[in-house]
Amino acid sequence: MKALKVLHSESSRGWGGQEVRTLKEMLALRERGHIVELVCPRDAGIGVRSAELGFNVHHARMRGVGDVRSMMSVQALLRGRAFDVLNTHSGHDSLVAGTAARLVGTPLVVRTRHLALPISSLATYNWIPHRVIAVSQYVRRYLISAGVSADRVETIYDGIVKPEYIAQSTLRAELGLGPDAVICCMVAIMRDKKGHEDLIAAAQPLLAGRPNLHIVMAGNGERFDTIKNVVDGLGLGRRIHLLGFRADIPNVLRGCDLFVLPTHQEALGQAYIEAMAAGLPVIGTDVDGVPELIKHNLNGLLVPPKSPDELRAALVQLIDNPEQRTRLGEAGRRITEGRFSIDDMADETIDFYRRSLCRREYHA
Known part of the structure; x- marks a missing residue:
C-alpha cells in the first residue's frame, strides 16, 4: 500500500x-x-x-x-x-x-x-x-x-512505548535513600493546574510523622522556581525532591512505590499510562479524561481536584497498605499491556x- x-x-x-x-x-x-x-x-x-x-x-x-x-x-x-x-x-x-x-x-x-x-x-x-x-x-x-x-x-x-525492563533503578542511590523508603512520584511539567501545591499540602503532615516517606517531582517548567520556593520555605528540601527535567522517566518510576498526579484538568494523562505500565498504583483526580484511564480501586484511586485532605487520605491508604499497592499496580500493568x-x-x-x-x- x-x-x-x-x-x-x-x-x-x-x-x-x-x-x-x-x-x-x-x-x-x-x-x-x-x-x-x-x-x-x-x-x-x-x-x-x-x-x-x-x-x-x-x-x-x-x-x-x-x-x-x-x-x-x-x-x-x-x-x-x-x-x-x-x-x-x-x-x-x-x-x-x-x-x-x-x-x-x-x-x-x-x-x-x-x-x-x-x-x-x-x-x-x-x-x-x-x-x-x-x-x-x-x-x-x-x-x-x-x-x-x-x-x-x-x-x-x-x-506509550513498552518500557524496557530495568532490573535496578538508580533513583534511590541518586537520592541516598534505602529500600525501606516509601517514595511517591509525580511526573508533570511545572505549570498551573497540574496540582503540585496540592500534593505538597497533602504530604506535609504525613512527612512529619513518617520519616521514611519521600516525594519525588520530575519535570521542569515555568513554575519550577515557585514550587522550589514553596518546598524550601517549608524546610522540606530533603523530603520533597525536585528532579527537574528527566530523560529517564522509566528509571525514575521504577525506583518509586506509587504515582500521583493531582491535576485540575487533563484531557487524558500520558504520565498515568507510563506509571501504570511501570506497575505503579496511581492516584489521579476525577476530572475530564482521567477516569477513562483510572478505575477507582481497580488500578488506582480517584480523588476530587483541589482537595488536599482527600488526596492525603488516598496517600495514606496506599502508603500504609503495600498489598493494595501491589494489587492496583498489577491491574494497571495489565490494562496497559492490552491497550495504550x-x-x-x-x-x-x-x-x-x-x-x-x-x-x-x-x-x-
Missing part, C-alpha cells in the same frame, strides 16, 4: 504532553515507512528534538490568522512537497497552516485536539480541517457539545488517515 506523506504543524514553542505525543506519532509512522515532516517556529521544542531524530523540519512563525508571510511559506511547502495529510495541533498553526492547506488543496487536513480547555475558534474544527482527532472520549464529547459535527471527530488514545501502546496509536492513526482520504475521494 502506498506510503503516506504527512506534514505535522505545531505553533507551540513549549515541550509538554501534547508535543511528546506528536513526536511519538511521528516516529511510529516513520518506522512504518511513511514520510513524516514537521513545520514549526524555529525555537519550538518539538522542532529541536525532531531535527535531532533526523526529521525534515521546516520553520514558520505561525503567529495567527494575520501572519500572511507564514501562510505563504507553508503554502509553498505543501505545494512543493505534495503532502497527502496536514495534521495541525495548536490554535495558531491550525489557522495558518490549515488555511494554507485548504488554499492549495491538500487532500486531507486534520486537527488533533490535545487539551481539556474551552476551544477559542470553532472554525479550526468545523471549517478548516476535514476531520478531527480527540485524545479522549471526554474531549470528543466536549467538542461535539461545543458545536463540532460528531461525524468529524474520532478518538485515538495516546500510546504506541502500536495501537500508530495503527489507528494510519487507518484514520486512509479512511478519511477515501471518504474525501468518494465525496469529491
Whole structure:
C-alpha cells in the first residue's frame, strides 16, 4: 500500500504532553515507512528534538490568522512537497497552516485536539480541517457539545512505548535513600493546574510523622522556581525532591512505590499510562479524561481536584497498605499491556488517515 506523506504543524514553542505525543506519532509512522515532516517556529521544542531524530523540519512563525508571510511559506511547502495529510495541533498553526492547506488543496487536513480547555475558534474544527482527532472520549464529547459535527471527530488514545525492563533503578542511590523508603512520584511539567501545591499540602503532615516517606517531582517548567520556593520555605528540601527535567522517566518510576498526579484538568494523562505500565498504583483526580484511564480501586484511586485532605487520605491508604499497592499496580500493568501502546496509536492513526482520504475521494 502506498506510503503516506504527512506534514505535522505545531505553533507551540513549549515541550509538554501534547508535543511528546506528536513526536511519538511521528516516529511510529516513520518506522512504518511513511514520510513524516514537521513545520514549526524555529525555537519550538518539538522542532529541536525532531531535527535531532533526523526529521525534515521546516520553520514558520505561525503567529495567527494575520501572519500572511507564514501562510505563504507553508503554502509553498505543501505545494512543493505534495503532502497527502496536514495534521495541525495548536490554535495558531491550525489557522495558518490549515488555511494554507485548504488554499492549495491538500487532500486531507486534520486537527488533533490535545487539551481539556474551552476551544477559542470553532472554525479550526468545523471549517478548516476535514476531520478531527480527540485524545479522549471526554474531549470528543466536549467538542461535539461545543458545536463540532460528531461525524468529524474520532478518538485515538495516546500510546506509550513498552518500557524496557530495568532490573535496578538508580533513583534511590541518586537520592541516598534505602529500600525501606516509601517514595511517591509525580511526573508533570511545572505549570498551573497540574496540582503540585496540592500534593505538597497533602504530604506535609504525613512527612512529619513518617520519616521514611519521600516525594519525588520530575519535570521542569515555568513554575519550577515557585514550587522550589514553596518546598524550601517549608524546610522540606530533603523530603520533597525536585528532579527537574528527566530523560529517564522509566528509571525514575521504577525506583518509586506509587504515582500521583493531582491535576485540575487533563484531557487524558500520558504520565498515568507510563506509571501504570511501570506497575505503579496511581492516584489521579476525577476530572475530564482521567477516569477513562483510572478505575477507582481497580488500578488506582480517584480523588476530587483541589482537595488536599482527600488526596492525603488516598496517600495514606496506599502508603500504609503495600498489598493494595501491589494489587492496583498489577491491574494497571495489565490494562496497559492490552491497550495504550504506541502500536495501537500508530495503527489507528494510519487507518484514520486512509479512511478519511477515501471518504474525501468518494465525496469529491
